[in-house]
Amino acid sequence: MQYWLIKSEPYKWSWNDHVAKGVEHWDGVRNYQASNNMKAMEIGDLAFFYHSNEGKEIVGIVEVVSGYYPDHTDPKERFGMVDFKAVKPVNKPVNLAQIKADPNLSEMSLLKQMRLSVGPVRKSEWDYIMKLSETTL
DNA sequence: GCCAACGTTGGC
DNA sequence: GCCAACGTTGGC
Numbered sequence: 001m002q003y004w005l006i007k008s009e010p011y012k013w014s015w016n017d018h019v020a021k022g023v024e025h026w027d028g029v030r031n032y033q034a035s036n037n038m039k040a041m042e043i044g045d046l047a048f049f050y051h052s053n054e055g056k057e058i059v060g061i062v063e064v065v066s067g068y069y070p071d072h073t074d075p076k077e078r079f080g081m082v083d084f085k086a087v088k089p090v091n092k093p094v095n096l097a098q099i100k101a102d103p104n105l106s107e108m109s110l111l112k113q114m115r116l117s118v119g120p121v122r123k124s125e126w127d128y129i130m131k132l133s134e135t136t137l
Numbered sequence: 138g139c140c141a142a143c144g145t146t147g148g149c
Numbered sequence: 150g151c152c153a154a155c156g157t158t159g160g161c
């Protein structure tokens with residue numbers, strides 16, 4: 001069981017879009033590290049859904065519901081993707097400023113590699129953010 | 138809208 | 150295989 005964080009710009013694909021759709025494939029990733037992270041995902045893994053640019057906050061939780069398979073929108077067929085199912089919104093969004101200010105979260109890949117759109121989250125970080133967001137599964 | 142960070146591309 | 154040029158991401 002591993003934990004992740006996926007980013008999306010809400011005007012392109014928002015948490016509400018994902019909730020409305022239920023299950024959606026995460027296409028469009030064109031970065032090897034992000035793609036490799038998806039390759040490492042297993043069915044049942046959980047991820048935070050983060051809004052970049054607008055909001056800059058963790059707004060929901062999704063679950064990995066497929067294995068890694070080729071991204072059909074990639075003309076060069078180099079990158080892949082997985083499917084995510086919307087699980088539930090967080091009760092209190094956790095924003096970037098909070099994460100930056102919190103010493104417990106200073107090692108998050110979200111901060112270390114700001115441009116990485118799919119990154120790992122440690123279990124301790126996951127649990128801590130769940131507490132901050134007042135969310136239980 | 139700007140621009141820093143940083144990943145990718147392509148010429149050599 | 151190096152590295153300069155280029156493109157993209159994403160915070161501010």
